[in-house]
Amino acid sequence: MQRPLVERTADAIIKFITSEDLSTGDKLPNEYELATTLEVGRSTIREAVRSLVSRNILEVRQGSGTYVSENTGISEDPLGFAFVEDTLKLTEDLFALRYVLEPEVAMLAAYNRTEEQLAYLEQISREIEEAMETSDGLHFELDIEFHSIIADMSGNIAMGHLIPVINQSITLYNSYYTNNQSKAETIQAHREIVEGIRGQNPFQAKYAMQAHIADNQRQLEVNRKNKTAKATSGEKSIEKNDKN
Amino acid sequence: MQRPLVERTADAIIKFITSEDLSTGDKLPNEYELATTLEVGRSTIREAVRSLVSRNILEVRQGSGTYVSENTGISEDPLGFAFVEDTLKLTEDLFALRYVLEPEVAMLAAYNRTEEQLAYLEQISREIEEAMETSDGLHFELDIEFHSIIADMSGNIAMGHLIPVINQSITLYNSYYTNNQSKAETIQAHREIVEGIRGQNPFQAKYAMQAHIADNQRQLEVNRKNKTAKATSGEKSIEKNDKN
DNA sequence: CTCACAAAAGTCATCCGATGTTTCAGTTTT
DNA sequence: AAAACTGAAACATCGGATGACTTTTGTGAG
Numbered sequence: 001m002q003r004p005l006v007e008r009t010a011d012a013i014i015k016f017i018t019s020e021d022l023s024t025g026d027k028l029p030n031e032y033e034l035a036t037t038l039e040v041g042r043s044t045i046r047e048a049v050r051s052l053v054s055r056n057i058l059e060v061r062q063g064s065g066t067y068v069s070e071n072t073g074i075s076e077d078p079l080g081f082a083f084v085e086d087t088l089k090l091t092e093d094l095f096a097l098r099y100v101l102e103p104e105v106a107m108l109a110a111y112n113r114t115e116e117q118l119a120y121l122e123q124i125s126r127e128i129e130e131a132m133e134t135s136d137g138l139h140f141e142l143d144i145e146f147h148s149i150i151a152d153m154s155g156n157i158a159m160g161h162l163i164p165v166i167n168q169s170i171t172l173y174n175s176y177y178t179n180n181q182s183k184a185e186t187i188q189a190h191r192e193i194v195e196g197i198r199g200q201n202p203f204q205a206k207y208a209m210q211a212h213i214a215d216n217q218r219q220l221e222v223n224r225k226n227k228t229a230k231a232t233s234g235e236k237s238i239e240k241n242d243k244n
Numbered sequence: 245m246q247r248p249l250v251e252r253t254a255d256a257i258i259k260f261i262t263s264e265d266l267s268t269g270d271k272l273p274n275e276y277e278l279a280t281t282l283e284v285g286r287s288t289i290r291e292a293v294r295s296l297v298s299r300n301i302l303e304v305r306q307g308s309g310t311y312v313s314e315n316t317g318i319s320e321d322p323l324g325f326a327f328v329e330d331t332l333k334l335t336e337d338l339f340a341l342r343y344v345l346e347p348e349v350a351m352l353a354a355y356n357r358t359e360e361q362l363a364y365l366e367q368i369s370r371e372i373e374e375a376m377e378t379s380d381g382l383h384f385e386l387d388i389e390f391h392s393i394i395a396d397m398s399g400n401i402a403m404g405h406l407i408p409v410i411n412q413s414i415t416l417y418n419s420y421y422t423n424n425q426s427k428a429e430t431i432q433a434h435r436e437i438v439e440g441i442r443g444q445n446p447f448q449a450k451y452a453m454q455a456h457i458a459d460n461q462r463q464l465e466v467n468r469k470n471k472t473a474k475a476t477s478g479e480k481s482i483e484k485n486d487k488n
Numbered sequence: 489c490t491c492a493c494a495a496a497a498g499t500c501a502t503c504c505g506a507t508g509t510t511t512c513a514g515t516t517t518t
Numbered sequence: 519a520a521a522a523c524t525g526a527a528a529c530a531t532c533g534g535a536t537g538a539c540t541t542t543t544g545t546g547a548g
Contacts, residue, residue: 004306005502006294014326030528041503043287046529050250050291051298055321062248062529063510077299078322079405082258086401093402100348101341157330158337158410161323166402249531274499285532290500306500307539 009048028066078165099213106209109153110202121149132183253292272310322409343457350453353397354446365393376427
């Protein structure tokens with residue numbers, strides 16, 4: 001019996017999910033039931049669940065139950081940025097990564113997209129435009145979704161998983177990218193990308209995406225200069241909450 | 245008090261590590277001490293630790309203690325591939341990802357490398373050649389290290405974190421990439437990459453890397469055909485262990 | 489004095505029971 | 519019907535007890 005019981009129990013829970021054919025949003029049995037079913041103590045279940053929560057496979061709501069997570073499998077700190085101190089450079093570097101990756105992804109998406117995916121992309125695209133016209137900000141998630149769909153369209157599983165992670169990391173670790181980018185430019189860029197994908201024109205999609213990300217990078221640079229200029233009381237803006 | 249105490253405790257432990265200036269391999273106080281220091285119950289500490297373990301930030305050894313993990317922050321399933329079924333396609337897609345990324349990384353590495361990094365790369369390179377001459381196989385880790393160093397050399401934090409993750413995922417989810425690649429070709433390719441980086445010749449590094457990965461992809465393709473040809477008793481080779 | 493082995497101390501693993509909080513769904517009241 | 523109340527269900531947190539494992543210490547033989 002080499003591996004700790006907790007880890008084996010975590011595996012057993014994953015197996016349980018697949019064997020019971022539970023999918024995102026579904027509810028697991030309560031802790032006591034799981035404990036008796038898997039023949040371990042309740043604390044063991046709790047630790048195993050905690051482990052799966054930190055891998056974003058599960059999600060617990062106090063008083064309600066334990067559920068299969070919606071964003072199955074994308075953990076909060078997937079690439080181990082927890083100890084990176086210079087979050088500004090990290091953000092820049094993440095953008096550099098996107099600049100290499102996403103044009104390629106867009107090109108593949110133009111090749112491999114399905115009609116269904118296209119419809120969804122166009123819907124999200126419309127929602128983004130609406131959100132931009134009404135409230136400013138708060139379309140982070142929509143933007144991440146936009147790029148994630150395109151990654152899915154590429155047909156490359158790895159890209160499909162990685163792109164959301166990168167984008168999520170940016171919003172997580174970035175206190176500079178305040179999304180002040182010109183709305184008009186963003187809308188225009190998105191439209192060109194969508195057009196390229198719709199028309200299955202790989203190069204249009206690629207270059208539009210390239211320009212879009214380059215634009216973001218420029219905007220980040222501008223924000224950076226503003227911030228560092230008036231950086232006097234500049235604390236980390238990502239606040240971890242204190243003790244009780 | 246929104247966020248669960250366990251998560252806040254996990255953050256507190258990370259803070260504790262940095263504030264006490266602990267680094268990889270160092271030992272944390274025992275559970276009881278941590279519990280009193282952070283003013284929470286022992287079970288809470290255990291769950292928080294479990295969460296950090298699953299993110300590979302910590303490592304527990306029964307009977308010995310809890311330690312800061314060596315591979316700080318790189319989790320076992322960082323990109324959420326736990327539920328991907330077609331591990332063969334996943335592997336191919338991961339290679340496609342590498343094909344886009346690593347030549348770029350190699351180019352940056354040629355620009356930004358330090359002498360110290362170069363020395364380490366050359367050392368690992370030598371070790372790989374030795375390992376290849378004596379025992380066959382088992383140089384996975386060295387190969388991952390090779391590519392990781394180059395990613396570090398690039399100076400891009402995100403790349404530095406991502407490349408090892410990708411390479412690790414390949415060895416994790418791949419039962420096809422049996423590393424049968426021609427040793428001579430690998431050694432030759434590595435040498436050219438190193439030469440490009442040493443001579444700070446970005447394009448040599450880039451194209452050598454491109455060729456190297458393309459070669460791996462070809463090899464994967466060959467293995468795939470062999471495997472699928474004689475696929476009769478073909479079970480998943482990645483075994484999760486059973487219950488006690 | 490050194491080595492090997494046994495004892496002991498330290499630490500995590502696991503289970504358990506108790507109590508507090510939160511959520512949710514009925515049910516009652518207005 | 520809408521709002522307030524109530525109670526069951528479920529997770530959150532705590533701390534004690536026992537077991538298993540690792541490391542250190544102690545002891546005796548050679």
